[in-house]
Amino acid sequence: MTLTTVTSVAVFDGTDLLDGAWDVSFDESAIIGVTPAGTNPPAGRIVDGAGATLLPGLIDAHVHFSAHHQLRALARSGVTTALDMGTWPPLFVAALRTAGAGADLRSCGAPLAGPGGPHADIPGFPADSLVTTAEEARRCVARRAAEGADYIKLIVERPGAGGPDLGTATAAVEAAHAVGLRTVAHASHTAAVKLAVRAGADVLTHVPLDTDIDHDLVRTLTSGGHVVVPTLTMMRGTANNLGDPALSFDHARNTVAALHQAGATIVAGTDANDAPGVPAKVLHGSSLHDELTLLVEAGLSPLEALQSATSVAASTFALHDRGRIRPGLRADLLLVTGNPVTDIAATRHVQSVWTDGEAVDTAKRSCTSSGGPPAEPGGRD
Ligand SMILES: [Zn+2]
Incomplete structure (x- = not known):
């Protein structure tokens, strides 16, 4: 065990910026102590945190x-937990789960989709993920659960665009709930959002580029307790790259603003x-800092944006051992220069990262060595 203490540091604990300066000690077992600076003689390896802020490791949902x-x-950028929303084959996901270096992974495996939508055309998309009936949806959810999926991902298209129909989508959600799994629905058109909500999806990801979602749908999402992971980074890239005049990033930003004003739960994801x-290439790690900036531009306060990537993300996905700085929780920590509660851009100024109490080498190497995944891994949307 390596005991580390970050001294005289400002602390965003996942919910609030604590008053004053703090000493935070931890090892590979957990966060051990959070005490006012100078209360106890610091122990173990000392990291001077003066002028810096300590945050829970970020979660990209x-x-x-x-x-x-x-x-x-991801870990080099301070993202210590990654929620995978579509990667296969299962052997590759299993290898990532046990990689032992970098961000800690949760995964849905391969998402469920309809055979007529764009996802069916992805080279290597697993045929057993294409569902057209309630019974096929139930069988697919059972397979994903048996593979160890942490939640179920469902690709919902607007009616007539080749995605699962309402009955199939509803059966998938109910089958997931029956085995204690949440459902995350990809919905990037307004009509798809409506279908996903009617099917009972817990989490919706992406926000439409075709139109602002209307007040009724904002109310339905908010009062129904649905969580939204807008992926503004991807929506901005998609709007820019597709060059389709019918699609605008303004709609995505306006929708996030309306959801935020209505009190909806928003979680950061890229x-x-x-x-x-894919319409836009989005970099692992650095993109979460872009997402935080875009969430602030859409009306979240910096504090709310930080919550969306820490405690709120952890609560949404039942990751009760992380997302906050509190004794007993995992020592997933990010030390940045400055104060991101007043200037969200400060999260980019990474000094140190710890995953489960272990220091991450934050220096970017010139070579990008691959760990050698099995043949033809894939992941999209
Ligand atoms: Zn995706």
Whole structure:
């Protein structure tokens, strides 16, 4: 065990900026102590935190993987937990889970989709993920659960665009709930959001580029307790790259602003991926800092944006051992220069990162060594 103490540091504990300066000690077992600076003689390896802020390690609630080094890239940027929203085959996901270096992974495995939508055309998309009936949806959810999925991801398209129909989507959600799993629905058009909500999806990811979602839908999402992971980084990249005049990033930002004003739960996620053919390439790790900036531009306070990537993300996905700085929790920690509660851009100024109490080498290497995943891993949307 390596005891480390960060001394005289400002602390954002996942919920609030604590008053004054603090000494925070931890090892590989847990965060041990959070005490006013100078109360106790600091012990173990000392890290001077003066002028810096200590945060819980960040959580990116929408990531895809094609290589092991992406876990390390996330950790270097302070993202200590990655919620994978579509990666296969299962052997590759299992290897990522036990990689032992970089961000800690949760995964849905391969998402469920309809055979007529764009996802069915992704090279290597697993045929057993294409569902057209309630019975097929139930069988697919059972397979994902048996593979160890932490939640179920469902691709919902607007009616007529080849996604699962309402009955199929509802059966998937109910089957997931029956085995204690939450459902995350990809919904990037307003009509798809409506279908996903009617199907009972717990979490919706992406926000429409085709129109602002209307007040009734904002109310339904908020009062129904649905969580939204907007992936503004991906929506901005998509709007820029597709060049379709019918799609605008303004709609995505306006929708997040309306959801925030209505009190909806918003969780930070980027859709980081490097899959060929995706509308926008989103870098693992650094993109979460872009997402935080975009959330603030959409009306969240810096404090709310930080909560969306720490305690709120942890609560949404029942990660009760992280997302806050509190004795007994995992020592997933990020030390940054300055104060991101007053200037969100400060999260980019990473001094140190610890995953489970272990220091991450934050120096970016010139070579991007891959951990050698099995053949043809994939992940998208
Ligand atoms: Zn995605």
